Amino acid sequence: MRKSSRHGDPAYDFPVEPDEVDWKLIGLLQEDGRMTFVELGRRVSLSAPAVTERVRRLEQAGVITGYRAVVDQRRLGLPIEAVVRVKVRSLDTPRFRERVVVLPQVVDADHVSGEDCWLLRVVCRSTGDLEGFVEEAQRYGDTTTSLVFSSPVRNRAVGRGMVEG
Amino acid sequence: MRKSSRHGDPAYDFPVEPDEVDWKLIGLLQEDGRMTFVELGRRVSLSAPAVTERVRRLEQAGVITGYRAVVDQRRLGLPIEAVVRVKVRSLDTPRFRERVVVLPQVVDADHVSGEDCWLLRVVCRSTGDLEGFVEEAQRYGDTTTSLVFSSPVRNRAVGRGMVEG
DNA sequence: CGTGAAAGGACGGATGT
DNA sequence: ACATCCGTCCTTTCACG
Numbered sequence: 001m002r003k004s005s006r007h008g009d010p011a012y013d014f015p016v017e018p019d020e021v022d023w024k025l026i027g028l029l030q031e032d033g034r035m036t037f038v039e040l041g042r043r044v045s046l047s048a049p050a051v052t053e054r055v056r057r058l059e060q061a062g063v064i065t066g067y068r069a070v071v072d073q074r075r076l077g078l079p080i081e082a083v084v085r086v087k088v089r090s091l092d093t094p095r096f097r098e099r100v101v102v103l104p105q106v107v108d109a110d111h112v113s114g115e116d117c118w119l120l121r122v123v124c125r126s127t128g129d130l131e132g133f134v135e136e137a138q139r140y141g142d143t144t145t146s147l148v149f150s151s152p153v154r155n156r157a158v159g160r161g162m163v164e165g
Numbered sequence: 166m167r168k169s170s171r172h173g174d175p176a177y178d179f180p181v182e183p184d185e186v187d188w189k190l191i192g193l194l195q196e197d198g199r200m201t202f203v204e205l206g207r208r209v210s211l212s213a214p215a216v217t218e219r220v221r222r223l224e225q226a227g228v229i230t231g232y233r234a235v236v237d238q239r240r241l242g243l244p245i246e247a248v249v250r251v252k253v254r255s256l257d258t259p260r261f262r263e264r265v266v267v268l269p270q271v272v273d274a275d276h277v278s279g280e281d282c283w284l285l286r287v288v289c290r291s292t293g294d295l296e297g298f299v300e301e302a303q304r305y306g307d308t309t310t311s312l313v314f315s316s317p318v319r320n321r322a323v324g325r326g327m328v329e330g
Numbered sequence: 331c332g333t334g335a336a337a338g339g340a341c342g343g344a345t346g347t
Numbered sequence: 348a349c350a351t352c353c354g355t356c357c358t359t360t361c362a363c364g
Contacts, residue, residue: 015239015240015241015242015244016240016241018241026234026236026241029233029234030233030234030236031233032231032232032233033198033199033231033232033233033234034198034199034232036356036357036358037357037358037359038356038357038358039357046332046333047332047333047334048357048358048359049332049333049334049358049359049360049361050331050332050333052358052359053331053332054331061240062237062240063236063237063240063241064234064235064236064237065235065236065237066197066198066234066235067197067198067199067232067233067234067235068194068195068196068197068198068232068233068235068320068322069191069194069195069198069229069231069232070229070230070231070232070233071191071195071228071229071230071322071323072227072228072229072230073323074180075180075181075226075227075228076180076181076183076191076228076323076328077180077328077329078323078327078328079180082277083275083277083284097317101317101318104321104324104326104327105327106318106321107318107320107321107323108316108318108319108320108321109316109317109318110248110313110314110315110316111313111314111315111316111317112247112248112311112312112313112314113311113312113314114309114310114311114312116311119248119311123323123327124327125327125328144279145279146277146278146279146281146284147277147278147279148275148276148277149275149276149277149278150275150276151273151274151275151276152262152266152274152276153266153271153272153273153274154273155233155272155273155320156269156271156272156273157236158236158238158241158243158272158288159269161269162243162269162270162288162289162290163241163242163243163290164242201339201340201341202340202341203339203340203341204340211349211350212349212350212351213340213341213342214341214342214343214349214350214351215348215349215350217341217342218348218349219348331364332363332364333362333363333364334361334362334363334364335360335361335362336359336360336361337358337359337360338357338358338359338360339356339357339358339359340355340356340357340358341354341355341356341357342353342354342355342356343352343353343354343355344351344352344353345350345351345352346349346350346351346352347348347349347350347351
């Protein structure tokens, strides 16, 4: 793995160039974030210390930013999931960030181009809870709310085939 | 942790009722999916075998569905991220699932209520790549594409406070 | 960058309260 | 439901190619 060093681009000497083995490790750890280094080594035909160093390097390069348990909110009393698009007036954006984006129901918040400049994914215990959230968001701009029926793809792994091949 | 057994609801005897310790474990593993059972035990003042059994139970109950490394696509040559909303004609939905939802650029696909019945989060190497994707999606319905500028919240941890408190 | 060996730690099953 | 014990496996460091 090597940085594409455009001679001293200061703090952002990126992207990074993983080799075939790095891509395999990235793929394996996206599938099972708790896989041991010994097992990773078996999968890529390297010793445990070798993969350990590769993974540490990927972490320090900011390619792997962390490891997370994936949780099913429906089994935790949070059956309602929705995407709320908000057309926030630009003067209200700082307050929107401070008062809406930070609410615990918000599991994803994206600032995007286009009319609806914010896209919030929220999880709630009830439609009443969702109603309260949307009313709060309404104070900062027009909203459009879509209930999530199902999510056939969720956090699909990023793979080598997407960048070349 | 106990199931809210509505007497024999067959495969979906859910949701589950985690106790305080379970919630702590869920929180810790969402923050660091590779935390060892010994360390988890230290954090919740239990022995390693005790937390191991709790975590196994949470996994088998479908509360924790997996563990994933979180990857920064921008550092892997995929700097373009967008959300594409698609108003798919209902007769075309099966083909849309087979030919668009499965494309590797799609990292999230949600079937939602409202006019734009599909919401796709895609990552691409270039705007040209995105253009190609959107053209493919266009074949199944009208699309609205928003470039993601930034994502102040990404996969925020689900916590106890959201379900009661 | 890679391997192999050795020490310390974590894991997983059995057992007892 | 939890703690302790213990054998095995994993992690980490280091000397070396």
